[in-house]
Amino acid sequence: MTERIPVVENILNANDRIALDNQKRLTDAGVFCINLMASPGAGKTSLIERMLPVLSERMSIAVIDGDVASSIDADRAAAAGATAVQINTGGQCHLDATQLRHALDELELGTFDLLIVENVGNLICPASFKIGAHTSVLIASVPEGDDKPYKYPGMYHGVDALVINKTDLLPYIDFDMPYFRRGVELLNQELVSFPLSCKTGEGLDAWIRWVEERTAQAQKA
Amino acid sequence: MTERIPVVENILNANDRIALDNQKRLTDAGVFCINLMASPGAGKTSLIERMLPVLSERMSIAVIDGDVASSIDADRAAAAGATAVQINTGGQCHLDATQLRHALDELELGTFDLLIVENVGNLICPASFKIGAHTSVLIASVPEGDDKPYKYPGMYHGVDALVINKTDLLPYIDFDMPYFRRGVELLNQELVSFPLSCKTGEGLDAWIRWVEERTAQAQKA
Numbered sequence: 001m002t003e004r005i006p007v008v009e010n011i012l013n014a015n016d017r018i019a020l021d022n023q024k025r026l027t028d029a030g031v032f033c034i035n036l037m038a039s040p041g042a043g044k045t046s047l048i049e050r051m052l053p054v055l056s057e058r059m060s061i062a063v064i065d066g067d068v069a070s071s072i073d074a075d076r077a078a079a080a081g082a083t084a085v086q087i088n089t090g091g092q093c094h095l096d097a098t099q100l101r102h103a104l105d106e107l108e109l110g111t112f113d114l115l116i117v118e119n120v121g122n123l124i125c126p127a128s129f130k131i132g133a134h135t136s137v138l139i140a141s142v143p144e145g146d147d148k149p150y151k152y153p154g155m156y157h158g159v160d161a162l163v164i165n166k167t168d169l170l171p172y173i174d175f176d177m178p179y180f181r182r183g184v185e186l187l188n189q190e191l192v193s194f195p196l197s198c199k200t201g202e203g204l205d206a207w208i209r210w211v212e213e214r215t216a217q218a219q220k221a
Numbered sequence: 222m223t224e225r226i227p228v229v230e231n232i233l234n235a236n237d238r239i240a241l242d243n244q245k246r247l248t249d250a251g252v253f254c255i256n257l258m259a260s261p262g263a264g265k266t267s268l269i270e271r272m273l274p275v276l277s278e279r280m281s282i283a284v285i286d287g288d289v290a291s292s293i294d295a296d297r298a299a300a301a302g303a304t305a306v307q308i309n310t311g312g313q314c315h316l317d318a319t320q321l322r323h324a325l326d327e328l329e330l331g332t333f334d335l336l337i338v339e340n341v342g343n344l345i346c347p348a349s350f351k352i353g354a355h356t357s358v359l360i361a362s363v364p365e366g367d368d369k370p371y372k373y374p375g376m377y378h379g380v381d382a383l384v385i386n387k388t389d390l391l392p393y394i395d396f397d398m399p400y401f402r403r404g405v406e407l408l409n410q411e412l413v414s415f416p417l418s419c420k421t422g423e424g425l426d427a428w429i430r431w432v433e434e435r436t437a438q439a440q441k442a
Contacts, residue, residue: 039261040344040373041365068345070371091375093314093345121372122343123261124289124314143364143387144262150291151342152261154312166364172393 015129018097022104022132029109031062032218033117034211035133037155039148040121042141043165045073046198047207048116052080054208059113059215064103066095066120073118082116083107094125097132114215123152127159134218135160142166146176149183156187161194163207168197236350239318243325243353250330252283253439254338255432256354258376260369261342263362264386266294267419268428269337273301275429280334280436285324287316287341294339303337304328315346318353335436344373348380355439356381363387367397370404377408382415384428389418 026033038044048063055061063082065073066089074086085106087099100117107115117133119126138159140148143166149156156162162184170177184191194210196203247254259265269284276282284298284305295307306327308320321338328336338354340347359380361369364387370377377383383405391398405412415431417424 039342040369041260041362067372069374070368072368072371091345091349093343120345121260122314122345124312124341124343125346128312141262141364143362143390147291147293148261150293151288153290169364169390169393172390 015097018101019130019132022097022100023134025104026109026115026132026134027218029112030219031109031112031115032215033115033133033135035117035119035126035131035136036139037119037123037126037136037159038121038139039123039141039144042121042139042144043163043198044118044121044139045076047139047163047165048077048082048118049080050198050201050204051116051208051211052077052082054204055114055212056081058212060111061114061116062107062112063116063118064100064107065118066099068092068120077118083112089120093120093122094129095119095131096129100131113219114211123148123155127155127157135214137161137163139163139165140180142169142173142175146180147183149180149187153187156184156191159188159191161192161210164193164195165198167195167203168200236318239322240351240353243318243321244355246325247330247336247353247355248439250333251440252330252333252336253436254336254354254356256338256340256347256352256357257360258340258344258347258357258380259342259360260344260362260365263342263360263365264384264419265339265342265360266297268360268384268386269298269303269339270301271419271422271425272337272429272432273298273303275425276335276433277302279433281332282335282337283328283333284337284339285321285328286339287320289313289341298339304333310341314341314343315350316340316352317350321352334440335432344369344376348376348378356435358382358384360384360386361401363390363394363396367401368404370401370408374408377405377412380409380412382413382431385414385416386419388416388424389421 063077074084077084194207286294298305415428
């Protein structure tokens with residue numbers, strides 16, 4: 001009789017264990033943490049730039065930016081008023097829990113209410129790696145096309161909220177919203193969604209209110 | 222004295238060896254092969270749909286579509302007149318040489334002039350995995366933003382041609398073309414580029430001519 005050694009499972013569990021540690025550390029410090037995921041150019045940094053001026057009046061916010069290279073996103077978040085830490089993954093296509101742990105070491109956690117982690121631009125692997133956030137948010141963007149839920153089911157299945165960005169481009173793009181929404185519903189019936197435009201500002205209020213409410217709920221718990 | 226065992230290098234080499242086999246098999250069959258890479262929704266399938274009606278009058282074309290899930294892209298390529306094979310990678314965020322080898326088994330290679338491989342929508346990992354194509358092409362799309370060369374240098378560094386799609390959206394988007402082009406030139410001075418719109422058709426002629434010329438050159442060699 002042979003025994004199978006579950007190596008892959010143990011590797012995943014090592015990441016998940018560190019993710020649980022990260023989450024406990026954040027909870028204990030009273031910090032609500034969002035894992036923000038999207039395709040390259042869907043508007044992760046633009047959304048953060050829009051949120052900071054409004055939310056900074058009511059809470060203290062830190063941003064951790066994951067990118068293969070460059071510090072463009074952290075520079076933008078810092079310019080918009082956040083304490084920002086950049087993680088360069090080298091070639092890795094997602095953030096993992098260990099990278100977040102090291103980035104948390106750079107922050108005085110007790111001084112923040114909200115931490116936004118901007119994951120690497122990718123619709124696939126970030127969905128498979130827990131980092132320890134309290135909630136996961138996906139940004140879809142109108143020019144990406146209406147078939148993305150069908151083609152990237154893992155990502156749409158695993159998130160708690162969906163921002164549909166660049167709605168200002170709807171008049172110029174063939175985007176079948178009912179077809180898109182059917183795909184989303186097939187995968188994730190509980191998903192709360194926020195159509196908005198970071199360019200015009202339309203729809204941002206509802207999204208910012210959601211973040212504010214979730215942060216307040218987490219801090220009361 | 223300890224010895225280091227280069228495990229990672231051997232794994233990469235296994236893929237590269239199969240990629241070389243794939244390329245020889247394609248060359249021997251007289252098939253020119255393009256590895257088409259891009260972010261999700263940049264327009265890989267739309268570009269193929271635009272190329273097929275024009276090029277099919279002069280050559281025989283097959284399309285292999287890589288996706289995490291669904292057969293949407295292969296269905297679209299088939300509807301546009303190509304012989305199409307879908308590879309579903311499960312969760313893998315790129316195609317590898319072994320997957321292409323299996324897909325090549327599905328095609329009667331000797332009957333085709335051009336094979337277009339539509340890689341998984343991702344700006345990171347597809348750049349690191351050779352599959353055996355003769356040339357690599359990246360599609361950037363205007364709504365993704367002008368900072369992508371700086372943030373995804375590996376992808377921009379490794380390709381032979383760049384399609385800049387969705388130029389019809391330039392009037393509605395803050396896209397600094399000189400800044401984008403500076404980033405591209407820093408990484409890849411030899412890169413030939415084709416600004417175009419799959420929606421309006423503007424700029425498609427030059428791109429289709431390039432594909433036609435490269436296919437003819439390869440078949441003469």
